Amino acid sequence: MIGKLSLAVLGVCTALSAWGQETPADFSVQVPLAVSGNGPWYRLELPLSVQLAARQADLSDVRVFNAAGEPQAYALSRQPAERTENRHVTDVKWFPLYAADARESVPGVTLKATAEGTLVEVKPSSAAKPGQQVLRGWVLDASAIKAPLQQLTLDWSHEQEGFQRFSIEASDDLQHWDAWGDGQVARLSFADERVEQHDVSLPGRVTRYLRLVWQGQAAPLLTSAKLVSASSSSQPLPLVWSQPLAGTRLEAGEYSWQLPVGLNVERLRIELKQPNSLAPVTLAGRRDSHQAWQPLSNGLLYRLTQNGQDVVQDELRLPGQVVNQLKLQVDERGGGLGVEAPALRFAVRATQLVFLARGEPPFTLALGNGSVKAANLPLSTLIPDGGAERLKALGQATLAGEVAVASPVVAVSPAAGTDWKKLGLWAVLLLGVAALGAMAFSLLRKPPAVR
Known part of the structure; x- marks a missing residue:
């Protein structure tokens, strides 16, 4: 009897495993992938057709199979955007500024530079004798x-302790100086401890000369x-543009469009058919018809003929927020855009998919399932030591076929339809539990063997 119970439990587990494992057949669209370059990670730039074929707006139903x-x-x-930053530390020459006393706000000096801009001499213009001058x-x-300046690092004589406060000014011609704020460095000693601060933040601008004046x-x-x-x-990821989308005229000077799914739209292009519009x-825009319209943008659209050529701003x-519906209001004092709603193209920022190739190719991109949950990992988890250079060296994956989209499909919530897979899992589980209960009941009712 124990053997039968074990077999029953094993059968239930096997059935549950078979039901729970996702396969390409669970998705309405499968597209083969071609890979090149160095693996085992591959980067795939998802075209807009993939986003429109997905059943979930956040691409939770996208998968890759071997x-x-x-x-x-x-x-x-x-x-x-993919942002890279290169930092450089440069030792620079410094030239003293002398004044007659410490009260002079800006020392009067004569500065000389070469034709290339290199500073070669700084002379005090004060008539004070050298022994009476104060280093200001x-x-x-x-x-x-040539790059923007981010930080100033100073070191000075160890005999001079305490706080050092000074103003910072910048110039490109040694004649006109712009204030860049104030700086403070310090060297403090207490008992056997020493605290030192050598760095001063700069505003991140380009300049040829800096002037530091102690007040x-x-x-x-x-x-x-x-x-x-x-x-x-x-380096922003490229924009991908849609095919023309037909709209609806609501009333005079007002048009609306229904997007296939909720998308982070960054740019629109309105078709201007008639010259001199x-x-x-x-x-x-808004997410659905139950929400109020939120203002997104405004501007001037035109198609004007000048010198025999069309000048177009369309x-x-x-702002790139998710919208599902768009509404355009036109000030018809400019002539309007006609009775029929103009065609509209929308652009979204490209989305990249990075996958870890396991098993044998060919690999397949699958999508189109409104009930599955998201299975993607953070990029830092997928590639634990993935720095900027590592990401640039990833292998490339491309679609080896077309994504067929029969008609625009609005994203469906998992709770909106019947989840037959989940019902099947529960049915198998309940049947297994019932079988186990029946066997246990029969075992309990069996009379004990007579010795």
Whole structure:
């Protein structure tokens, strides 16, 4: 009897496992993938057709399978931009600023630079004798640095302790100076402890020269001056544009469009068929018909003929929030856009999918299931040591077929329809429990064997 019970439990577990494992057949769309480059991670840029074929707006129903139908670990990347930053530390030359006394706000000096802009001489314009001059500050030569300045690092004579407060000014011609705020460094000693602060933040701008002027006190003797610069580049993921979408005319000067799914729309293009069209417009959007319209953008659309050529402005920029419906109001004093609603194209930022290839190719992208839950991992989990250089070196995956979209499908909530897989799992579970209960009951009712 114990053997029968074990077999029954094993059968229930096997059935549950078979029901619970996702397969490509659970998804309405499957597209083969072609991979190239270095694995085992591959990056796939999802075209807009994938987002429109998905049954869930957040792409929770996207999967990748190998040749054996096994799901692959993956991550979705929707960052608006890939930002890189290169920091450089440069030792710069410094030149003293002398004044007749410590009360002079800005020392009068004569500064000379080469044709290339390198500072070569700073002479006091004061008539005071050299022994009577007070060191009031320093001029730093940053002419060799072309990137924005992020930080100033100073070191000075160890005999001079305490707080050092000074103003910071910037110039490109040694004649006109712009205030960059105040700085403070310090070297403090207490008993056998020493606290030192050498760094000062800068506003992240480009300049050729910096002037540091100590207020109400003499400046310390510098022993080192360094500037930290940072050049950053932001490479947005490309925009992907939709096919023309037909709209509906609500009333005079008012049109609406229903998007296939909720999307983070960043740009719109309104078709202007007629030459010499001029239309001040206001755009609003919302997630569904139960919400109030929220303003998104406004602007002037036009298609004007000048010197025999069309000059066209037909785009509107949006904040990138999720919308499902759009409404355009046109100020018809400019002539309007006609009786029929103009066609509309929308653009969203590309989405990237990165997956870890396991098992044998070919790999398949599957989507189109309104009931499955999200299975994507954070990118940092999928690639534990993935720095910027590692991400750039990932292998590439591309679609080896077309994504067929018969008609736009609005995202369906998992609770909206009947989940037959879940019902099947419960049925198998209940049947298994009933079988186990019947066997246990029969075992209890069996009379004990007579010895």
